[in-house]
Amino acid sequence: MVVVSVRVRQGLLAQGIAALLALSVPVLLVLYWLTIPTGAWVWVAAVQTLVLVAVILGVFRYLRVCVSVTPTHLLERRFFFGTSRVPLDSIARVVMLEMHRTMASQSRLQMFVLDANGRPLMRMRGEYWSRNDINSIASHLAMAPIEHIDHPVTLDELQATRPEMLYWFERRPSRMP
Numbered sequence: 001m002v003v004v005s006v007r008v009r010q011g012l013l014a015q016g017i018a019a020l021l022a023l024s025v026p027v028l029l030v031l032y033w034l035t036i037p038t039g040a041w042v043w044v045a046a047v048q049t050l051v052l053v054a055v056i057l058g059v060f061r062y063l064r065v066c067v068s069v070t071p072t073h074l075l076e077r078r079f080f081f082g083t084s085r086v087p088l089d090s091i092a093r094v095v096m097l098e099m100h101r102t103m104a105s106q107s108r109l110q111m112f113v114l115d116a117n118g119r120p121l122m123r124m125r126g127e128y129w130s131r132n133d134i135n136s137i138a139s140h141l142a143m144a145p146i147e148h149i150d151h152p153v154t155l156d157e158l159q160a161t162r163p164e165m166l167y168w169f170e171r172r173p174s175r176m177p
Contacts, residue, residue, distance in 0.1 A: 001070060001071060002068045002069070002070055003068075003069045003070060003071060003140055004068065004069050004136055004137065004140050005066055005067070005068035005069075006066060006067050006068075006129065006130075006133035006136060006137060007063075007065065007066045007133075008062070008065045008066070008128050008129060009128060009129065009130060012128065013059065013062050013063070017055075017059075020055065024051070028044070028048060031044045032044055061079050061080075062079060064077055065077055065078065065079050067122070067124060067129070067133075067137055069088075069137060069140040069141065071088075072087060072088055073085050073086060073087055073088060074086040074087075074088060074091065074113065074121070074122060074137075074141065076122050084121075084122065086113065086121045086122055088141070088143060089143075090115055090116075090121065091113055091114070091115070091121060091141060091143065091144040092114055092115050092116040092118075092144060093114050093144050093145050093146070093147060094111060094112070094113055094114070094138055094141050094144050094145070094146045094147065095111070095112040095114060095146075095147045095149065095165070096109065096110070096111050096112075096134075096138060096146060096147070096148050096149070097109075097110055097112075097148070097149035097152075097153050098110070098149070098151075098152040098153065099126075099152065099153050099154070099155065099158065100152055100153075100154060100155075101154070101155050107152040108125065108126025108127055109126040109131050109134050109135075110123065110124070110125055110126060110134075111123065111124040111134045111137065111138055112165050113141065113144075114165070118162075118164055118165075119164060120164070120165050123165075123167075124137065155170065159171060159172075
């Protein structure tokens with residue numbers, strides 16, 4: 001029995017499809033224009049079909065992404081790596097904060113679900129989830145204390161103070177001096 005379930009923002013899918021069309025349609029038109037006289041257009045059509053199948057698979061996987069709370073588990077159906085099941089009794093605390101990549105960027109709500117050792121069990125990022133969806137999931141995790149960080153945090157500050165909460169590629173990014 002699912003108590004609450006939220007889905008990833010659908011607007012991102014529309015933006016991705018629009019970008020894909022804006023990039024691929026002109027290239028395909030030129031490729032067909034160049035290859036139809038020589039008869040090699042069949043190869044272009046074959047590659048276009050393979051790309052179309054990959055895009056349809058990607059759309060299907062994207063539409064299945066969700067986070068759900070059941071009476072016993074926090075479930076995250078991911079785009080790439082199946083479903084993660086976090087028992088609710090293993091959640092020690094929830095950290096809610098506003099994070100921005102640079103001082104110039106708009107801050108986005110982030111929710112970190114942590115175990116007793118401070119390791120992340122799940123993360124909801126405001127780039128993909130709406131504020132209402134994040135708050136809805138957090139309200140159903142009331143068995144764990146929710147820590148709200150009052151001021152917006154930059155990625156640099158989070159790297160310095162709580163790097164264990166970040167993804168591996170965010171912990172030590174390469175930077176130009």
